[in-house]
Amino acid sequence: MVWWWWILPGAAALAGALLLLSGLGALFRGRFLGAFSGVLFGGGILAAGVAAILLGLNVQSYARLTHERPVATITLSQIETQFFEATLTQPETDATPASTAVYPVHGDEWRIEAHVLRWKPWANILGLDAQYRLDRLSGRYQDTQQELTAVRSVHDLRGGDVASERRWTLDVWDVSRRYRDYVDAVDTLYGSAAYMPMADGAQYEVWITQSGLIARPVNEQAREASAGGWVQTD
Template sequence: MITFYSVLALLAAAGVLMLGASARRLRQRRRLAAARAGTGGGMCLALAAIAGAILLNLHTYQRLSYEQPVASLHFVAVGDQHFQAALTTPDARLRLADMRGDEWQLDARVLKWQPLANLFGFDALFRLERLSGRYRDIADENGSPRSAVALGAGEPGLNTFSLARRMPRWAGLVDAEYGSATYLPMADGAAYDITLSQSGLVARPTNDAAREAMRRW
C-alpha cells in the first residue's frame, strides 16, 4: 500500500512539473515542445486521478466492511436446557454466567457514524448491555426459568460512549444510535466469536460443536 501511495505521488508530481515545463515553453514560443510536455503532464495527472479513485474505492470498502471484535463465548452443558457460559472481551476480561434455555442472546448499544466519518477512521462504538438465555419454544419462554446477566453496569472512569454520542452531533457525524442483538443456539462445548460491523453485531461459530448446533438449529 505504501508503494501504491508513492507511485501515486510521483505521477502527480511528474504531471505538475511537466505542465509547468509546458507553460514555460509556450512562453518561449516553442509550441511543439510545449504540446509534448502538456500532453505528458495531462496523461500523468489523469493516471494519478484514476489511481486515486481506485485507492479511495478500496479504502471505502475496507472501512465500511471493517469488523471489530466484541466478545467470545464458550458454553458447557450442566443439565437439560442449562449451561455455564464464559464470555471473554478483547481486553481479556472474563465473565461467567449461569444460562437457561436453548439459545444465547447478546445485546449491545451501538453508535453508528455517517459514512464520511467511517472513511476518516471512525468505527462504530458499542457498549455491551446483557447476555441472556432464551427458549426456542414460546411456551417454555413463558413458563421456564429465565436467565440474564448485566454487562454494562458500573463502568469505571469516563464514559467515552456517552461523550462521543453527544459531542459529534454538532458536526453531524453521528448517523444513528440503536440497540443491536444477536442470538445463536447453546450446546455443550460450543464456541462463538461476536464482532461489530458498521451495521450491528455479527456472531459466528468457531468450533465443530457450534457448527453442529447451528446445523440442527
C-alpha cells in the same frame, strides 16, 4: 489505516499538475517545445495519479465497508437441562487487557446485545469503523410460552465491566451529535443483537461489522447446534 494508497498517487498527481502548469506557462511565453513536453508529460502523470487515486478509493471503500473485528468469545458449559454457564471473553486491545467473566444463563439460546454507533459510508472510507458498547447477555427460550413463564436470566455488561466500557463511551456519541450540523458523519445509533443455540462445550465468536453484531460457531459442538439454516442475527 493504510494511507499509502493515496499519498503516492497524490504526490504523482501533484507533480504532474506542476509540470502541466509549467508547460502552460512556457506556452504563454512562446517556448513551444518546452510547452509541448510539459503539457504532454505533466498531463499524463496527472491523469495517471488521479486514476490511481480513484482506484485506491474504490478498493479502500470496499475494505472499510466490509471490515469486521471480534468483540467476544462465548463458551458454554451445561449445568442441567436449559441451564448453562456462559464464559464471556473479550479480546485484548491496545489500551486494555483481555477480560473473562462467567454468567449463568437459562434457556435454549444465548443472546448478546450492544449499542452501535454507525458512521456514514464516507466516514467509513476515512477509517471510522462502527463503534459499539456491549449492553447485556441473556438467555432465551425457543418456546414462547416458556419465555413468558420460565426462569429468566439477564446480565448487564455495562456498569463496572471494564471490558465493555473500554469499547465505546457515550462521549463519542455526544461529540458527534453536538457537531453534527458541521460534520454530518453519524448515520445512526441503534441496538443490535445476535443469538445462537446453547449446547454443552459449544463455542461462538461475536463480531462487530459496519452493520452490527454477528455470531459464528467456532467448534463442532456449536456447528452441530446451529446446523439447519439457523438464524444468527436480528
